[in-house]
Amino acid sequence: MIVLHEKIDVDRPRREAFAYIQDFTTTAEWDPVTSSARKLTSGPVAVGTRFALNCDLPLGSLDLEYTVTHLEPGSLLELQGRSRLFDVTDTIHFSDVGGGCRIDYRASFALKGPLKHLRPALEPGMNAMGRRSVEGMRAALQDDFPPPVAGRGTRRADHWVLPGVALFTAAGYRRGQRGRWNPMSAWVGDKHMVITGASSGLGYATALELARAGAALTLVIRDERKAESLLNSLRRETGNDKIHLELADLSVMAEVDALVRRLHRRGEAIDVLINNAGALFNDWEQTNEGLEQSFALLTLSPYRLTNGLRPLLEKTPAPRVINVVSGGMYTQSLDVSQLQASARGYRGAVAYARAKRALMVLTEHWAEEWADKGIVVNAMHPGWADTPGVESSLPGFHKLTRRFLRDPAQGADTIVWLARATEAGKVSGQLFLDREPRTTHLLASTRETPEQRQALLDYLEGVDAQCHTASGHTTSTPDPSPA
Numbered sequence: 001m002i003v004l005h006e007k008i009d010v011d012r013p014r015r016e017a018f019a020y021i022q023d024f025t026t027t028a029e030w031d032p033v034t035s036s037a038r039k040l041t042s043g044p045v046a047v048g049t050r051f052a053l054n055c056d057l058p059l060g061s062l063d064l065e066y067t068v069t070h071l072e073p074g075s076l077l078e079l080q081g082r083s084r085l086f087d088v089t090d091t092i093h094f095s096d097v098g099g100g101c102r103i104d105y106r107a108s109f110a111l112k113g114p115l116k117h118l119r120p121a122l123e124p125g126m127n128a129m130g131r132r133s134v135e136g137m138r139a140a141l142q143d144d145f146p147p148p149v150a151g152r153g154t155r156r157a158d159h160w161v162l163p164g165v166a167l168f169t170a171a172g173y174r175r176g177q178r179g180r181w182n183p184m185s186a187w188v189g190d191k192h193m194v195i196t197g198a199s200s201g202l203g204y205a206t207a208l209e210l211a212r213a214g215a216a217l218t219l220v221i222r223d224e225r226k227a228e229s230l231l232n233s234l235r236r237e238t239g240n241d242k243i244h245l246e247l248a249d250l251s252v253m254a255e256v257d258a259l260v261r262r263l264h265r266r267g268e269a270i271d272v273l274i275n276n277a278g279a280l281f282n283d284w285e286q287t288n289e290g291l292e293q294s295f296a297l298l299t300l301s302p303y304r305l306t307n308g309l310r311p312l313l314e315k316t317p318a319p320r321v322i323n324v325v326s327g328g329m330y331t332q333s334l335d336v337s338q339l340q341a342s343a344r345g346y347r348g349a350v351a352y353a354r355a356k357r358a359l360m361v362l363t364e365h366w367a368e369e370w371a372d373k374g375i376v377v378n379a380m381h382p383g384w385a386d387t388p389g390v391e392s393s394l395p396g397f398h399k400l401t402r403r404f405l406r407d408p409a410q411g412a413d414t415i416v417w418l419a420r421a422t423e424a425g426k427v428s429g430q431l432f433l434d435r436e437p438r439t440t441h442l443l444a445s446t447r448e449t450p451e452q453r454q455a456l457l458d459y460l461e462g463v464d465a466q467c468h469t470a471s472g473h474t475t476s477t478p479d480p481s482p483a
């Protein structure tokens with residue numbers, strides 16, 4: 001038997017440290033030898049939860065399966081690990097010290113087969129590994145990472161355009177993940193986040209991760225028939241019962257306004273607003289309010305929703321807005337006269353890309369405008385992810401590229417990171433992919449002028465005012481009385 005025993009003190013409340021460590025998939029973030037970790041069982045972490053880890057050891061790659069054998073919330077976690085080379089029992093005690101927490105970590109290894117005879121030779125190396133591991137845990141919980149900057153390789157890839165676009169695939173996600181991401185231990189158990197379009201694809205994957213992390217969620221969906229199964233599945237998977245649903249067709253401004261009024265009536269401050277709902281419309285259509293639908297859903301709706309919810313965002317100490325745009329916007333410049341496409345010569349992908357370009361410009365504008373209010377506004381694009389939206393709107397592209405697409409969780413990863421990671425709150429007005437700031441223009445020809453940006457703001461203000469007049473409501477100064 002080899003016993004490693006380390007103690008560290010971290011400047012985090014005990015429940016936060018426990019919440020982070022009990023999800024043993026986080027070992028891939030803090031243990032230098034763990035190359036990947038995943039949860040094998042569904043539901044919240046409890047006795048019986050199993051995790052599969054892969055470790056890169058000097059002896060080679062090793063698969064381990066861990067099972068939680070004892071769990072006392074906030075104070076004790078015990079796991080049994082099995083592998084072909086050894087069995088291990090990890091016992092982790094958490095206690096209060098000062099304003100922080102002490103973590104007492106003991107790992108008892110029972111070596112198997114010929115390794116038993118190598119114990120004296122192995123022990124010093126294993127001890128050093130144990131020390132590196134708890135130091136990684138300390139850094140993860142210290143959570144004091146610098147603001148994100150684009151790496152040189154990424155800037156070069158973007159400069160040459162095609163390598164930059166190649167990073168939209170799952171290979172881009174794997175490249176980003178390989179040892180370059182900081183641990184994400186920020187506590188969100190006291191945060192309220194609003195996610196639009198949470199019924200499928202990236203929105204669902206985002207909701208799942210943030211619910212797992214303990215945030216209170218308001219999920220905006222438009223289809224009442226999906227409500228029950230959505231709630232059941234999130235609660236079953238995460239054990240989180242702080243999930244609230246709101247119904248709204250976000251391409252209809254009257255419904256956006258009604259949603260804003262309902263959220264104001266509830267009065268719950270919003271820490272994070274995620275404007276994710278979206279669709280690519282292959283056929284031209286106007287909404288019943290006379291708006292071209294791509295513009296209505298992808299630009300005007302987040303404009304109106306974000307402005308309407310700003311007072312609730314301002315109630316929190318460090319609010320964040322996350323706009324989900326698209327790599328498609330790289331193909332289009334900002335042209336307000338084309339923002340609401342006409343039926344003649346309509347091309348869905350172009351209308352979609354223009355609407356997302358406008359949302360990117362809005363992101364930069366809000367970031368600047370609201371900096372003094374402490375509201376952080378960023379955009380992300382997910383690369384290419386295999387979601388119901390992509391399959392139905394781009395069937396040819398989907399069939400051709402399916403093997404290279406990200407899964408929804410990989411596509412949503414940067415949304416989750418922008419919502420949760422401490423360092424993501426240190427930058428504003430940027431576009432991200434794989435947790436890295438990215439250029440907003442791959443081609444010089446798509447760059448807009450200050451006049452074009454101002455034209456967008458004037459245009460949105462004008463259309464917005466018309467919608468206000470039509471609906472007879474104002475959302476930026478909400479009516480406190482029930483509507």
Ligand SMILES: NC(=O)c1ccc[n+]([C@@H]2O[C@H](COP(=O)([O-])OP(=O)(O)OC[C@H]3O[C@@H](n4cnc5c(N)ncnc54)[C@H](OP(=O)(O)O)[C@@H]3O)[C@@H](O)[C@H]2O)c1
Pocket residue numbers: 196197198199200201202203220221222223248249250251252275276277278279280297324325326327328381382383384385386387388389390411
């Ligand atoms: N997947 C990609 O590769 C990719 C690439 C670039 C950008 N994006 C962007 O990522 C976001 C999520 O897309 P996704 O790929 O996850 O697609 P998805 O699977 O189709 O999910 C889109 C979500 O938006 C909701 N939605 C659509 N129209 C709505 C409306 N009028 N009112 C309220 N909700 C509405 C959908 O609700 P229903 O379930 O009722 O349809 C669904 O929940 C979108 O903004 C999309 O433009 C995705």
